[in-house]
Amino acid sequence: MSTFLYRLGKSAYSKPWYFLGTWIVILGVIGALLGVNGIQSSSEMKIEGTESQKVLDMLAEELPAAAGGQASVAFTAPEGERLDTPERSALLLKAINEVYSMDYVINPAELAAQAAAQAAGQGAATDPSAAAGQGAAADPSAAAGQSAAADPSAAAGQDDAAAQAAAAQAAAAAQAASAAPYGPLLVDGAMVPGVMLSSDGNIALFQFQFTVQQTSLPSEVPDNVIEAVTEVEQAGSGITAIPSDSLKSTPSIGSTEAIGVAVAAVVLFITLGSVVAAGLPLITALLGVGISVGGAFALGSVIQMNDITPILAVMIGLAVGIDYSLFIVNRQRRLILDEKLNAREAASRAVGTAGSAVFFAGLTVIIALCGMLVIGMEFLSTMALVAAVSVLINVLLALTLLPALLGLVGEKICTAKARSKSNAAGNKEHHGFSHRWANATVKFRWPIIILVVLVLGTAAIPVTKMELGIPSGASANLDTPARQSYDVISEGFGEGFNGPLLLVAQPNNPSDKISMETLGKLTQELQMHDNVTLVSPLGVNETGNIAIISLIPKTGPTDTETRDLVQDLRDPSYSLASDNDITLGVTGFTAINIDMSSKLSDAFPIYIGIIVVLSLIILLLVFRSIIVPIKATVGFILSILATFGVTTAVYQWGWLHSLFGFDTGGPLLSFMPILVTGILYGLAMDYQVFLVSSMREAYVHGRHGNDSIVHGYDLASRVVLAAGIIMVSVFAGFIFAPDAMIKQIGFALAFGILIDAFIIRMTLVPAVMAVFGDKAWWLPKWLDRLLPNLDVEGDKLIAKLNAENGVSGHKK
Structure with missing residues (x-):
């Protein structure tokens, strides 16, 4: 040598x-x-072979929109003031509609209309695109407040079992809403899709979903979203817009x-x-x-x-x-x-x-x-x-x-x-x-x-x-948007809203289907878990073999209790899964981590x-x-x-x-x-x-x-x-x-x-x-x-x- x-x-x-x-x-x-x-790079950290990645890959194949990335923006008013005044509500609605009009962003209102039209014309159960995309893994405010009227199966006037299932979902959502210190943001008496308002009216949380993962988004999309939501910070409005960590730059x-x-x-x-x-x-x-x-x-x-x-x-x-x-x-x-x-x-x-x-x-x-x-x-x-x-x-x-x-x-x-x-x-x-x-x-x-x-x-x-x-927003520096977003969301809605989980239910017998009644029962039982804040049923796909549910834990994304919750949900012997003869898959950013x-x-x-x-x-x-x-x-x-x-x-x-x-x-x-x-x-x-x-x-x-x-x-x-x-x-x-x-x-x-x-x-x-x-x-x-x-x-x-x-x- x-x-x-x-x-x-x-x-x-x-x-x-x-x-x-x-x-x-x-x-x-x-x-x-x-x-x-x-120069090309991404923020993706794909973990092949893990349970969460398997579920995400399955969703990407069966329901692509359900596998899209999620983001949020928190809006705050000066201390002691409310965001739901006519002037501020108008500013928020304008910014939110501008985001929903962008490419790669799912508009839940449009999907709900499409679902209703399909249900009315075909008598179908649930539009898969609506099931996948109703507002940000999903829109908890919509789930909590829209009740059966927003459910395509109810709108279609299906049989008694479906109607009972819709009623069960509505009851679960109403129960969660009554216990939660928040509710939907109303503008002229109508709910703004994807937006929740804290009980004191001081904080609003806008959650939305992209059609693809953030890593596949063009770089200008997050920038355009941030530009749109920060327009509410005009002189005299008193509103502050804080984008979530998922919209940050590399x-x-x-x-x-x-x-x-x-x-x-x-x-x-x-x-x-x-x-x-x-x-x-x-x-x-x-x-x-x-x-x-x-x-x-x-x-x-x-x-x-x-x-x-x-x-x-x-x-x-x-x-x-x-x-x-x-x-x-x-x-x-x-x-x-x-x-x-x-x-x-x-x-x-x-x-x-x-x-x-x-x-x-x-x-x-x-x-x-x-x-x-x-x-x-x-x-x-x-x-x-x-x-x-x-x-x-x-x-x-x-x-x-x-x-x-x-x-x-x-x-x-x-x-x-x-x-x-x-x-x-x-x-x-x-x-x-x-x-x-x-x-x-x-x-x-x-x-x-x-x-x-x-x-x-x-x-x-x-x-x-x-x-x-x-590392999440909880450990970011106090002067960063990631930490400010985390703290504001935790204050207004609870730490769990910083790390939602996406649940995918599948019948153990491939020939079985997940009925709306089963989905409603799942929702109610999940809501009773000690570490669950809110459960939002997103629907069942067209073939009826995949049901999607959004679950908000009480604890933060890096807490030990959240990890235990994920393990509980995945456990085949977990009573909820075994009693309903289904398998629960858990994914989402928190589960992946x-x-x-x-x-x-x-x-x-x-x-x-x-x-x-x-x-x-x-x-x-x-x-x-x-x-x-x-x-x-x-x-x-x-x-x-x-x-x-x-x-x-x-x-x-x-x-x-x-x-x-x-x-x-x-x-x-x-x-x-x-x-x-x-x-x-x-x-x-x-x-x-x-x-x-x-x-x-x-x-x-x-x-x-x-x-x-x-x-x-x-x-x-x-x-x-x-x-x-x-x-x-x-x-x-x-x-x-x-x-x-x-x-x-x-x-x-x-x-x-x-x-x-x-x-x-x-x-x-x-x-x-x-x-x-x-x-x-x-x-x-x-x-x-x-x-x-x-x-x-x-x-x-x-x-x-x-x-x-x-x-x-x-x-x-």
Whole structure:
């Protein structure tokens, strides 16, 4: 490996424009594809195989309108005033009618008219389109207030059973309406479809449904809806319109990530000592991000990419791109200053030795990311693949473009001041802080090991209380529309209205039908559940084998009680389902989130097992040791548990919330543990490879015992320290992004790197290595013969160069 990379580095250094031109062409092709295809992404998180997704897919096939996305707008009047005054009611009605007139928005009034006409002309039971679309999963106000007159079956004058069923539905709706602290909004004595008014008249809730999921909507549709409803905020009206979170724009990373890049530039300058040397890692990292993220967007018409995917690729691409190039440039400078090699030979050897470590470090990150494919979630798999490609491209850039750029820079990579300082120092060893720290960790190894385990073990305690979900408006910042909408809806109608459930009832016997009488009975029985606020029957499809019901829980979308309710409804032994010989399917955004959390929890142990086994194999090949890979993995387990513990305390319990720019704690992002574990495992092994490969190199070249540990640490700690600061800075830049999901991911990655780089790798690792001494490199002879020698330390390469070239490489 090192010999091949040495030749590659020398070729790139000697013929820089060939390699530079190739990457410029690749960037140009991606730019052209972007110009043709445009930038495409979505907010869809489709969870294949879950109960909620199965129901949603069935609805999309049988009743497409029922599978459409839902949204809402809350209107408020000044405190103590009402919205149902003639002036304000007229403004609201105008805005609502404007929304209903838009493409992709279902108008329940039109559907009701069509249903009535069909029922009158055909004597049919229920118009499927009306059943699917009567106002926003549905219109609870209509269900509560329209009674049998709005029921097509009643309007058609069907037989007694249907009439009794209609009466039962009306009774259930009336019972719910009488107990609820809200009612329909009336304008000139007529109800406004899809709108409820709180009991004090201060809050109105407008719920509506799209004909397709939000992810399939043209981008201008939500914008047009927001523009229409905010027209009520004209001077003197006193009305405030607050769109729901489902109408928000896609997540953004804001501008705070630029701070991380700026910090990285400063750290690079301090570490490498010149603007030229510091600029090269930044150039390669930014180019890597541009190619990987741009390429993903360019293929947006072929692969469906979630909005978070490019943000994650930017996070990882910047971090590893800077680190990998830094490791190689630092090695080249060390060879120039310490061993007096010329820049060409030093660059070639740096790519051969440090480049080998970079290759295998990148491979561990890629394996950790690709391990997410076993989970079977399309959006998560795409996210992992795009991030893995970003890492791969940055590895290739570090091994090809970086030596080409070094060839253009030439001997200027080291300043005259740095050369003079090195010449003045001669061959004397300078025992700086890193040397003293390494000696201290070796000397006090047992107290350090015990202290680290106790501290990280304590930090991990909150993990036992970690709750997973999708952050909702309940945990958004107080000044955001998402939080204001959530609070207003909760105040006027109850928290459950922020997370309605869509129930689909099907007979257990395929030949049976769901009568209107059965639908009415279901409605009444569901209404009696302790955690149900309102049940709205939406009707039965044309063939009579699917009934749709909207259910509003009493508790919020992320509450444990809501999850228990969903499980109750799905349970085949649930009395309501078994007594009526039906199966109840539950879907909707809330149910999808519950299913996602459950599936991720089940897949997490399998995922951990896969990446640990594969990475242990790679580390075994790299270090040719049994103890070192196991030690590396145990250290990572300590750091990841502490990371999740602190993240739980901060983002779920709300500790130090003002410091990190958010107002209220809530459940952690459901796919965050798997995502962060994969990324942190790969990056932690980066530092393991960088640091311990230097110790291994010192051992291979004749140093033994604690001397090899201290010497290797002294050589690598500076670059590992710089890499850790850079990674923490880049990830920390995302903590103050406006989107709650990006905040949590950024914090967990930044804090995880902080723990793993500085506490585990730079403190615990040398202490544990000192416990084992030379035995840390023990490998059974039979296994030593089986394993290929990858020569990561470049021992064979150096021996070959010395034999072939003598000291010619030292000539200036």
